[in-house]
Amino acid sequence: MVISTVMKQLKHHPALIPLFFFIGGGAAMSMLYLGRLALKNPECSWDRKNNPEPWNNLDPNFQYKMFTVNMDYSKLKKDRPDF
Structure with a gap:
């Protein structure tokens, strides 16, 4: 109608x-x-029981942004501890 x-x-x-x-x-x-x-997006967690913090499993050279200006993700090094 x-x-x-x-x-x-x-x-x-x-x-x-x-x-x-x-x-x-x-x-x-x-x-x-x-x-x-x-x-x-790594900040969005759908499975909190099996993977409560999915952002800790990402490599430092993983590009999750749609658009970045002057950023080369392949040259980044890990600067955070493993939990």
């Missing part, structure tokens, strides 16, 4: 099609980024 009303409005006002396209694309990209943060 709602989709048919939207389709009727889009037929009468075709200038709204880019608005729906860009808002839908922005919403989809934000949901994909939130999913990436929830699954790939």
Whole structure:
């Protein structure tokens, strides 16, 4: 019912099609980024019983950021103790 009303409005006002396209694309990209943060970020722990501190298992040259400026992760050395 709602989709048919939207389709009727889009037929009468075709200038709204880019608005729906860009808002839908922005919403989809934000949901994909939130999913990436929830699954790939080392600060997010889904299994607290078997792996309560997942950030301790990462190598120092593991790149978990999406974008870094002037950072070469292959030359980093381990500077923290093993627990």
